[in-house]
Amino acid sequence: MNIYFCGSIRGGRDLAVTYEKMIDMLGSYGKVLTEHLGSDEEIESNDRVLTDKEIHDRDLQWIVESDLLVADVTVPSLGVGYEIGRAIEMGKPILCLIKQDSEYTISAMIAGSDSVEMKYYKRVEEVKDLFEAFFSTHAPHRTS
């Protein structure tokens, strides 16, 4: 199973360590196509040699190839919003995660969309149960 994980890159890296932990957890369900997102060094070595168009086209193709999307939507990010918008068009199941008590306010365009499943977490460890519920609904016969 292919999983597309979305997190903020140029919008801000406040939650990079959290992304890395989420990507680790997601690895037990399938292949995380965007696994470089948890590490600044990996992003740098992956994307440094690519133009913005090459990054865009690769990421969009990865969304096409994914069975579902998991997005941390805590930090405002144009790219994450864009990816969610495009994934809705493709009919992908989408789980949006928000860290509670952060300095940010979630957009009404995400919080108010019927096409995404939105869940709050306080500590990243809580996300494990949210993943379990999401994958048992949307990928019950998983083979990782």
Place this chain on the structure above:
Amino acid sequence: MNIYFCGSIRGGRDLAVTYEKMIDMLGSYGKVLTEHLGSDEEIESNDRVLTDKEIHDRDLQWIVESDLLVADVTVPSLGVGYEIGRAIEMGKPILCLIKQDSEYTISAMIAGSDSVEMKYYKRVEEVKDLFEAFFSTHAPHRTS
């Protein structure tokens, strides 16, 4: 002609005054459905009584009814990214504006998308010529 203007709300209001000036300029080309975006008071009185779902569904319907989109993508915003993603699905012409020398870095998912026209500005006054070029291409027989 209906115009959908996108700017950051919950992502950050740094450019609210710029949005207001852009919306004023756009008024000479048609009806700006999101004209409340330039003013915190207007947003407050428009959206205060609505749920996130009501805001989302209203804004998405406005995109459907729009002939084209104009987005200021300087400030990272989930909502703006989402709206651009959904508008691409609908085949709308999209102009993305970026303030040069700002503290932010534009997402590769916007900068690298063939489905948007991206233009830089330093002072908001320069945007007038960018609008003129965009509307003369995409709405040459405008009636405002």
